[in-house]
Amino acid sequence: MTEVDLESHRRDVEGELRxxxxxxxxxxxxxxxxxxxxxxxxxxxxEKITELPEYxxxxxxxxxxxxxxxDIARLTDAHxxxxxxxxxxxxxxxxxxxxxxxxxxxxxxxxxxxxSALAEAAAAITADYPKLEVRGVVGDFTQHLNLLPGTAPRVxxxxxxxxxxxxxxxxxxxxxxxxxxxxxxxxxxxxxxxxKDRETLERAYDDAAGVTAAFNxxxxxxxxxxxxxxxxxxAFEHVSHWDAEHEWIEMRLRARHEVTVAIxxxxxxxxxxxxxxxxxxxxAKFRPAGVEAELxxxxxxxxxxxxxxxxxxxxxxxxx
Ligand code: AVJ
Numbered sequence: 001m002t003e004v005d006l007e008s009h010r011r012d013v014e015g016e017l018r019x020x021x022x023x024x025x026x027x028x029x030x031x032x033x034x035x036x037x038x039x040x041x042x043x044x045x046x047e048k049i050t051e052l053p054e055y056x057x058x059x060x061x062x063x064x065x066x067x068x069x070x071d072i073a074r075l076t077d078a079h080x081x082x083x084x085x086x087x088x089x090x091x092x093x094x095x096x097x098x099x100x101x102x103x104x105x106x107x108x109x110x111x112x113x114x115x116s117a118l119a120e121a122a123a124a125i126t127a128d129y130p131k132l133e134v135r136g137v138v139g140d141f142t143q144h145l146n147l148l149p150g151t152a153p154r155v156x157x158x159x160x161x162x163x164x165x166x167x168x169x170x171x172x173x174x175x176x177x178x179x180x181x182x183x184x185x186x187x188x189x190x191x192x193x194x195x196k197d198r199e200t201l202e203r204a205y206d207d208a209a210g211v212t213a214a215f216n217x218x219x220x221x222x223x224x225x226x227x228x229x230x231x232x233x234x235a236f237e238h239v240s241h242w243d244a245e246h247e248w249i250e251m252r253l254r255a256r257h258e259v260t261v262a263i264x265x266x267x268x269x270x271x272x273x274x275x276x277x278x279x280x281x282x283x284a285k286f287r288p289a290g291v292e293a294e295l296x297x298x299x300x301x302x303x304x305x306x307x308x309x310x311x312x313x314x315x316x317x318x319x320x
Pocket of ligand 1: 049057160161162164165204205212215281282283
């Protein structure tokens with residue numbers, strides 16, 4: 001495989017995990033941030049999720065990007081494509097192809113918390129786009145936006161519906177911080193999964209093959225590995241719940257029976273009552289008017305709004 005240089009802004013991963021575990025597992029209602037799913041194994045499990053029959057968002061978004069990549073290239077004249085939470089960058093190739101053909105693109109800047117996923121993606125893109133400058137950044141998109149390289153005009157792509165992992169207030173803060181690092185006339189390309197019936201949504205997060213369940217439990221394996229904890233993964237049941245009031249999917253790990261877990265690396269003992277759960281992820285679903293309003297509140301003007309043929313997933317192209 002091609003070797004690539006990555007720039008890393010993740011300085012104290014153990015310390016960050018320790019702080020998150022202490023905050024989340026001592027709370028009245030236990031929770032953990034979803035970014036800890038994505039070690040090498042978790043990133044691979046997520047790639048498998050994207051291929052599941054029940055998990056439609058990846059296919060729906062790909063349909064939109066395949067149809068609109070040429071429009072995106074023409075409208076933006078992008079010199080730099082930045083991708084936040086890039087993972088495998090598989091769908092991004094549609095954008096790279098269109099922007100390369102359009103003739104403006106100079107560099108690609110994928111940013112991800114998973115060094116393994118990023119290294120693999122950056123190497124594959126470097127090999128397949130020899131004229132492109134690829135500058136992978138290992139980092140957290142809530143912390144490391146101000147360090148993004150590349151010449152203007154830039155397009156910041158935040159795809160897959162990952163914005164749905166934020167709570168509404170965090171979302172507003174995040175969108176404003178993206179707007180702040182961009183100059184006037186630069187772009188945000190945002191993927192948002194749309195509100196739909198409960199069954200489709202809950203099944204997308206609870207597949208028959210159990211891949212999402214393994215992905216969910218992976219956060220416990222990460223805590224075991226990094227903080228020396230003794231979570232028994234079989235003691236926790238995977239739950240996918242559509243919260244119709246907040247319009248988000250909530251993934252939970254529910255204790256099948258009473259259990260006490262030791263987490264030496266966080267100097268913590270955590271007690272679970274039978275049936276008590278940890279909220280491990282929210283995945284908010286959107287309505288078109290809501291997306292536009294949130295982008296406007298952050299200082300973006302939506303220039304284009306596209307959906308797939310089944311109107312399951314929306315993609316906004318917004319201008320700073
Ligand atoms: C990568 C955050 C977009 O919320 O749909 C998939 C993660 N979690 N199945 C999503 C996920 C469970 C995914 N994102």
